[in-house]
Amino acid sequence: MLKYDEEVLPTKWYNVVPDLPEPLPPPLSRAQDGSSIELLNRIIPREILRQEFSFNRYENIPEEVRDLYRLVGRPTPLIRANRLEEFLGYRGKIFLKYEGATVTGSHKINTAIPQAYYASRESVTGVATETGAGQWGTATTLAAALTGLHSKVFMVRVSYDQKPLRKTVMALYGGEVVASPSVETKFGRKMLQKDPRSTGSLGIAISEAVEYALDHDMKYMVGSVMNSVLSHQSIIGQETMKQLEITGEEPEAMIGCVGGGSNFGGFVFPFISNGKIEMIASTASEVPKFSRGKYDYDAMDTAGILPYVKMYSLGSDFIPPPIYSGGLRYHGAAPSLSILVKSGRISSQEVEEKEVLAALEIFARSTGIVAAPESGHAIASAIRYAKDHRHDPKTVVLNVSGHGNFDLSIYGGRAR
Amino acid sequence: MLKYDEEVLPTKWYNVVPDLPEPLPPPLSRAQDGSSIELLNRIIPREILRQEFSFNRYENIPEEVRDLYRLVGRPTPLIRANRLEEFLGYRGKIFLKYEGATVTGSHKINTAIPQAYYASRESVTGVATETGAGQWGTATTLAAALTGLHSKVFMVRVSYDQKPLRKTVMALYGGEVVASPSVETKFGRKMLQKDPRSTGSLGIAISEAVEYALDHDMKYMVGSVMNSVLSHQSIIGQETMKQLEITGEEPEAMIGCVGGGSNFGGFVFPFISNGKIEMIASTASEVPKFSRGKYDYDAMDTAGILPYVKMYSLGSDFIPPPIYSGGLRYHGAAPSLSILVKSGRISSQEVEEKEVLAALEIFARSTGIVAAPESGHAIASAIRYAKDHRHDPKTVVLNVSGHGNFDLSIYGGRAR
Numbered sequence: 001m002l003k004y005d006e007e008v009l010p011t012k013w014y015n016v017v018p019d020l021p022e023p024l025p026p027p028l029s030r031a032q033d034g035s036s037i038e039l040l041n042r043i044i045p046r047e048i049l050r051q052e053f054s055f056n057r058y059e060n061i062p063e064e065v066r067d068l069y070r071l072v073g074r075p076t077p078l079i080r081a082n083r084l085e086e087f088l089g090y091r092g093k094i095f096l097k098y099e100g101a102t103v104t105g106s107h108k109i110n111t112a113i114p115q116a117y118y119a120s121r122e123s124v125t126g127v128a129t130e131t132g133a134g135q136w137g138t139a140t141t142l143a144a145a146l147t148g149l150h151s152k153v154f155m156v157r158v159s160y161d162q163k164p165l166r167k168t169v170m171a172l173y174g175g176e177v178v179a180s181p182s183v184e185t186k187f188g189r190k191m192l193q194k195d196p197r198s199t200g201s202l203g204i205a206i207s208e209a210v211e212y213a214l215d216h217d218m219k220y221m222v223g224s225v226m227n228s229v230l231s232h233q234s235i236i237g238q239e240t241m242k243q244l245e246i247t248g249e250e251p252e253a254m255i256g257c258v259g260g261g262s263n264f265g266g267f268v269f270p271f272i273s274n275g276k277i278e279m280i281a282s283t284a285s286e287v288p289k290f291s292r293g294k295y296d297y298d299a300m301d302t303a304g305i306l307p308y309v310k311m312y313s314l315g316s317d318f319i320p321p322p323i324y325s326g327g328l329r330y331h332g333a334a335p336s337l338s339i340l341v342k343s344g345r346i347s348s349q350e351v352e353e354k355e356v357l358a359a360l361e362i363f364a365r366s367t368g369i370v371a372a373p374e375s376g377h378a379i380a381s382a383i384r385y386a387k388d389h390r391h392d393p394k395t396v397v398l399n400v401s402g403h404g405n406f407d408l409s410i411y412g413g414r415a416r
Numbered sequence: 417m418l419k420y421d422e423e424v425l426p427t428k429w430y431n432v433v434p435d436l437p438e439p440l441p442p443p444l445s446r447a448q449d450g451s452s453i454e455l456l457n458r459i460i461p462r463e464i465l466r467q468e469f470s471f472n473r474y475e476n477i478p479e480e481v482r483d484l485y486r487l488v489g490r491p492t493p494l495i496r497a498n499r500l501e502e503f504l505g506y507r508g509k510i511f512l513k514y515e516g517a518t519v520t521g522s523h524k525i526n527t528a529i530p531q532a533y534y535a536s537r538e539s540v541t542g543v544a545t546e547t548g549a550g551q552w553g554t555a556t557t558l559a560a561a562l563t564g565l566h567s568k569v570f571m572v573r574v575s576y577d578q579k580p581l582r583k584t585v586m587a588l589y590g591g592e593v594v595a596s597p598s599v600e601t602k603f604g605r606k607m608l609q610k611d612p613r614s615t616g617s618l619g620i621a622i623s624e625a626v627e628y629a630l631d632h633d634m635k636y637m638v639g640s641v642m643n644s645v646l647s648h649q650s651i652i653g654q655e656t657m658k659q660l661e662i663t664g665e666e667p668e669a670m671i672g673c674v675g676g677g678s679n680f681g682g683f684v685f686p687f688i689s690n691g692k693i694e695m696i697a698s699t700a701s702e703v704p705k706f707s708r709g710k711y712d713y714d715a716m717d718t719a720g721i722l723p724y725v726k727m728y729s730l731g732s733d734f735i736p737p738p739i740y741s742g743g744l745r746y747h748g749a750a751p752s753l754s755i756l757v758k759s760g761r762i763s764s765q766e767v768e769e770k771e772v773l774a775a776l777e778i779f780a781r782s783t784g785i786v787a788a789p790e791s792g793h794a795i796a797s798a799i800r801y802a803k804d805h806r807h808d809p810k811t812v813v814l815n816v817s818g819h820g821n822f823d824l825s826i827y828g829g830r831a832r
Contacts, residue, residue, distance in 0.1 A: 072784050073493060073517065083487060083562060101489065101517055103784035105821075145781045146499060165824045172780045172827050364588045365561045368488050368519035405521075405821040408581045411588050 092393030106402030126150030130205030133326035134166030141175030203302020224260025233266020508809030522818030542566030546621030549742035550582030557591030619718020640676025649682020
């Protein structure tokens with residue numbers, strides 16, 4: 001492989017747990033018998049579970065996993081957005097870390113690869129998961145293909161019908177995609193009996209994927225929120241650090257968007273001990289988890305199958321409005337990220353959809369990147385930051401979590 | 417900018433003309449009065465015209481253009497396709513140069529940027545061009561946005577109706593896109609009078625774009641075939657050369673696909689003087705320009721507005737079958753490339769659509785890249801090469817000219 005890539009691609013994952021301002025509250029079983037913790041042991045690969053509860057600051061990345069990271073386009077580029085700076089009349093610097101450059105088009109592949117890799121080392125027939133908008137399902141099916149595993153994806157019915165292209169990509173990677181609720185699980189059949197025309201939900205899809213994994217000797221793949229997932233995503237921040245170092249730049253502000261928190265955590269956590277860097281988590285005004293959510297134990301999934309974790313949450317029964325940014329509609333935020341927001345180390349900001357769409361358009365014309373609507377929140381926050389710091393220019397680094405090539409319909413209304 | 421990118425991004429364009437085995441026959445005016453050569457002077461930026469007829473082996477790339485190359489994602493990655501090697505049981509090495517990693521998703525941006533840049537330095541109101549499948553139009557509108565120019569794109573009616581997403585991207589970049597034939601030009605109105613329901617053709621769209629450019633004090637942007645365009649594309653090959661050098665690899669075979677010849681020429685020409693490298697141009701069986709075309713003077717465009725050039729051609733009135741690979745349906749091949757095929761330095765190979773689709777599927781599952789159907793021809797040829805060299809493994813470098821994110825419907829039929 002190319003020498004210069006070798007310099008940037010990390011050899012270890014960074015785990016923020018030992019560097020948190022207070023201990024991370026452990027996941028709890030909802031049931032008194034501890035059965036939902038026990039469940040994890042059956043559906044999550046052993047090594048992933050070990051990482052989940054690890055207090056080590058670093059974990060080695062197996063060479064096979066690094067090989068796959070290279071194959072899918074890592075390291076991703078760090079780009080100086082000088083035309084955006086000009087457009088905004090900003091005298092500071094704006095860099096963008098572009099996760100949309102991976103072959104699946106988002107950061108999700110960063111954790112799909114190690115999860116599938118560790119699953120492939122146990123005697124399983126494959127992996128199962130759920131997907132809403134499709135980015136996680138896409139990453140899962142490719143990671144499975146690259147590690148020789150079968151993959152089964154329960155795709156929320158409404159997305160299944162609205163996003164045929166996503167289905168095509170997953171099938172192309174060899175994944176088996178079914179609309180959820182489906183007739184393939186007890187839970188799905190129960191849901192269909194209640195409402196044969198159900199459009200589904202992420203909660204139902206998770207329940208189906210977990211049940212399917214249990215019944216078919218498969219492992220279950222987790223897209224966000226869990227510690228191990230944020231730790232895998234730390235390669236984003238570590239690459240950024242190395243790239244800034246090579247460029248001779250010192251970041252003063254880092255901005256990203258938050259759904260479950262994995263792209264944001266992966267991006268900023270490796271910099272957490274540098275107190276000089278301002279960190280801004282951009283969320284959707286329509287899903288105000290940090291400003292109106294409660295910091296307490298809550299269910300990770302709507303069906304409540306998985307253990308409870310302590311986090312900012314709008315309640316696992318929160319029904320988000322149908323904003324374009326499907327990935328930001330999650331009711332909670334990763335426990336480690338929640339602690340850092342609560343402590344004030346990370347500040348949060350909410351952006352309305354209208355501002356996001358305008359930001360995406362400015363961004364496309366000044367960088368050429370058609371960003372995912374989720375990433376549009378981070379972009380809008382970066383534009384705000386540049387306006388606020390017109391007379392006090394700083395070096396800003398922005399994480400663009402994915403491209404919007406499969407979300408182009410959202411641009412239709414605004415474009416001529 | 418990152419130091420390691422700086423090492424790979426070229427500072428000069430390479431022009432193959434002085435290294436051709438025989439002199440390049442000059443373009444000729446169809447009319448006796450030389451008016452179509454004169455036309456070029458009015459619609460092509462002066463510096464582009466100078467490059468077109470230059471005998472210099474190298475031309476400096478302006479620093480502003482290099483800046484824009486960086487912005488749109490250059491250098492693009494060179495990736496070792498080791499899972500593809502494994503899948504094929506090939507003991508040689510397969511590298512792929514991935515032009516789909518640019519923000520517009522194909523190599524077309526490499527020439528759109530300098531053409532728009534040089535246009536912006538003359539007193540013009542904007543640039544006009546035609547587009548079929550949409551890749552060239554996409555590159556043109558972004559290059560115009562980045563150089564502060566207005567852009568007008570005449571999109572073949574059938575594609576305009578079939579590919580709404582492409583239109584959305586061009587409009588997002590600020591381009592004005594109209595279906596061709598249109599009422600905005602005399603030629604378009606004439607065509608519509610003849611047939612109000614005309615689905616258009618590239619020939620008509622070119623005529624409209626040229627007429628519009630002349631009437632509106634705009635410059636016309638050329639997507640392929642011309643010398644200057646192939647020279648701009650030489651950054652693909654030059655980057656590849658540097659990346660292989662850094663990796664310590666010696667290429668033994670280079671494979672790419674040929675429409676007008678710009679991605680292929682740009683990829684292999686910088687290596688042309690290395691006689692040890694086999695070069696294979698992959699074309700569509702349905703458009704057999706090298707095997708059944710005639711090497712003679714022919715029109716570049718169907719309407720015959722532009723000068724005649726000497727090249728392999730199926731005739732400018734050739735009507736290609738409706739294969740998925742819109743970019744490979746062109747009737748001719750660049751004059752410089754034609755000479756090198758005629759001399760035997762470059763060999764050509766034809767692949768049928770069925771084999772292409774199977775190759776695209778294998779490629780997606782082993783690399784994660786959903787390649788453009790055009791690039792699928794190169795991939796199919798690389799797979800053939802690996803099979804033919806099972807017992808005589810070589811180091812193969814494959815140019816993947818673009819991603820197929822906007823062409824996913826072609827995969828639909830094959831995927832489950």
